[in-house]
Amino acid sequence: MGQSKNPRRVSEQQAMAKGRLIRTSPQKLNLVAQLIRGMPVEKALAELTFSHKRVAQHVKKVLESAIANAENNHDLDIDSLIVDQAFVGKNMVMKRWRARARGRTGKILKPFSEITIVVKEVEEAA
Template sequence: MVESSSSKTKFAQAHGRYIRGSASKVRRVLDQIRGRTYRDALIMLEFMPYRSTGPITKVLRSAVANAENNMGLDPASLVITRATADMAPSMKRYRPRAQGRAFAIKKQTCHISISVAPSSESTNSEASD
């Protein structure tokens, strides 16, 4: 649980470290789900034709579980507030080529971070009760 000192909004986060796949390809998917509700994001991830949706779904479910278990928030009211993919170290491999040469192959990895927070509509309705 993290509380911002300026706005006092609670949010939960989860990180996936050293995920195989380039950060740019993961960002392509994260850009689609950023700002959406948890349920909408899960539906979108299920039907997207990209390989990176598997690890992203896993990190998203972890962030929602953190919000539910550590902060007592309702998963139906959660919105993805922050979703980033940063570069991680590349695994270096070599491919044998003709005449004794070797070509380098970089197998890229990335770090995925997702933060979820209660939507502003649910926060306003709880405050008015």
């Protein structure tokens, strides 16, 4: 006897992907996440492909994973997917120090973030 099946975290018409330990601050990552919220997935992929922000490539990878999850795991039509949610959270912070004058130290914080992207299948209006 194995474990019982985990309950779905999203509804039947949705699929989710999560990217963890992305080496940027949550504030910078949220600027890229704002670009794609509510967009159709093909438009969002094009937006991320031509974005000048470094972190856009990480977000694109997570979005592609969410699309693959929708297609392979949940049998959703990829042509009618939109980005339903894209939210950002904090992750760990590496703490480093730098020598300063008179025997003191300066604190250097290197933040990590995580992003969750939820795609949803919508019916096309006739």
